[in-house]
Amino acid sequence: MAEQRTERADAVRNRRAVLRATEQLLTEGGGDYVSLDRVAALAGVGQGTVFRRFGNRAGLLQALLEERSRELRDAVTHGAPPLGPGAPTRQRLLAFLDGLGEIAERNAVLLFAHEQACAEDKYSDPSYQFWHRHLSTLLADERPDLDADFLAHALLAVFDGGLIRRLTPSDDPRRFTRSIQQMATALLGRD
Amino acid sequence: MAEQRTERADAVRNRRAVLRATEQLLTEGGGDYVSLDRVAALAGVGQGTVFRRFGNRAGLLQALLEERSRELRDAVTHGAPPLGPGAPTRQRLLAFLDGLGEIAERNAVLLFAHEQACAEDKYSDPSYQFWHRHLSTLLADERPDLDADFLAHALLAVFDGGLIRRLTPSDDPRRFTRSIQQMATALLGRD
DNA sequence: CCGTCAAACGGAGTATCAGTCCGCTTTGTC
DNA sequence: GACAAAGCGGACTGATACTCCGTTTGACGG
Numbered sequence: 001m002a003e004q005r006t007e008r009a010d011a012v013r014n015r016r017a018v019l020r021a022t023e024q025l026l027t028e029g030g031g032d033y034v035s036l037d038r039v040a041a042l043a044g045v046g047q048g049t050v051f052r053r054f055g056n057r058a059g060l061l062q063a064l065l066e067e068r069s070r071e072l073r074d075a076v077t078h079g080a081p082p083l084g085p086g087a088p089t090r091q092r093l094l095a096f097l098d099g100l101g102e103i104a105e106r107n108a109v110l111l112f113a114h115e116q117a118c119a120e121d122k123y124s125d126p127s128y129q130f131w132h133r134h135l136s137t138l139l140a141d142e143r144p145d146l147d148a149d150f151l152a153h154a155l156l157a158v159f160d161g162g163l164i165r166r167l168t169p170s171d172d173p174r175r176f177t178r179s180i181q182q183m184a185t186a187l188l189g190r191d
Numbered sequence: 192m193a194e195q196r197t198e199r200a201d202a203v204r205n206r207r208a209v210l211r212a213t214e215q216l217l218t219e220g221g222g223d224y225v226s227l228d229r230v231a232a233l234a235g236v237g238q239g240t241v242f243r244r245f246g247n248r249a250g251l252l253q254a255l256l257e258e259r260s261r262e263l264r265d266a267v268t269h270g271a272p273p274l275g276p277g278a279p280t281r282q283r284l285l286a287f288l289d290g291l292g293e294i295a296e297r298n299a300v301l302l303f304a305h306e307q308a309c310a311e312d313k314y315s316d317p318s319y320q321f322w323h324r325h326l327s328t329l330l331a332d333e334r335p336d337l338d339a340d341f342l343a344h345a346l347l348a349v350f351d352g353g354l355i356r357r358l359t360p361s362d363d364p365r366r367f368t369r370s371i372q373q374m375a376t377a378l379l380g381r382d
Numbered sequence: 383c384c385g386t387c388a389a390a391c392g393g394a395g396t397a398t399c400a401g402t403c404c405g406c407t408t409t410g411t412c
Numbered sequence: 413g414a415c416a417a418a419g420c421g422g423a424c425t426g427a428t429a430c431t432c433c434g435t436t437t438g439a440c441g442g
Contacts, residue, residue, distance in 0.1 A: 008390065008439075009439090010437065011391095014391085046391060047392075047394095048391065048433095051431080116307070120353045122353060123353060146377055150370040153349075154371070154374055157351050158344075158348045160348050162310070163314070166314055179341040180341075182337065183337075183338075183378070186378050187374070199418065199419065201409070205419085227400065227401080237420060237421030237422050239401095239403080242402080
């Protein structure tokens, strides 16, 4: 609970270097290109450092993903409408899908690499659980007659890196988001 | 196109042995336990044989999966209603989800291993494309106003090995199928 | 400014796999 | 039974995730 010692200066420097190296390798050569020795080499650190910091490959990608979705997470809990509390449920839901969709579209490669690395633990990941809880709550509020827990999983399952890559042509980068919003609307019905 | 030579007797024997070995390892120790040298050893063949026959790890799992879904595939194209042609679209769709759901529930581990191994190629897989085409056609027929192509991908995305494992408690083995049927029904609306 | 020590580091080492290669064996056929 | 083609085996390669431990570094009290 209490306070943790301040992170050592070299530790901070290295953590950043590793994340930036990961980003660079990811854009340069895709998910498979991000091997941990390459990351370490490019960041100018030893492999041990990478692992001490991030635990494993999945943790590294996870950290990067979280860095890129922190804003949405905050907006959803403390932000203003339509994302944050206060707005009508249906509107919040569509706004949330828009936000998550944009992140996913812009990070399809990272998302895919993360899914591969996570394997089964994807569902125990705090980030996943957060999105799931949020979605599930909104869905339950709007359609108490349906199985909100399942539907939340189902909607999140569509945020698949590989699928999004297929469904995101460069001339229409928001195609995926539009489609999933349409799907959610159909799911909620006209009411 | 013409005819291919009949498969040599030893080849048949080995192919079967490899598939059976894969099954056994899968149930014994899960997806990660199925390494190709283990499969080869248990089947009593060399690794080369496994690769010549199945191409790679994904191909091996794919073959097993296809073996276990061939029946549904046939029923969908040539079978009697409610799966086959002739029945009302909505009924065919629910019957199809029931069939695919049962296969998925019973083979969640295999499904998961296959997804891991396939990586991105999952979507180019003939089996995937077949299910997608079928679903897409049915959806387009029932709700021409929606994006059937996307919805078919979305529904198939929910057939995720890891998710199904989580959603399939032993005391209620059809939970997943029921939920996805409910979801499809909501999606199609009351009409 | 310096001594101390826990925290952090580096990178060689380990274990495990997917997938290849090529000399040898089996099978089907005439 | 001889021949060619199809198939076989398993050692080998290359890649990669992750570990281990001797060494270095930085924060901090004196």
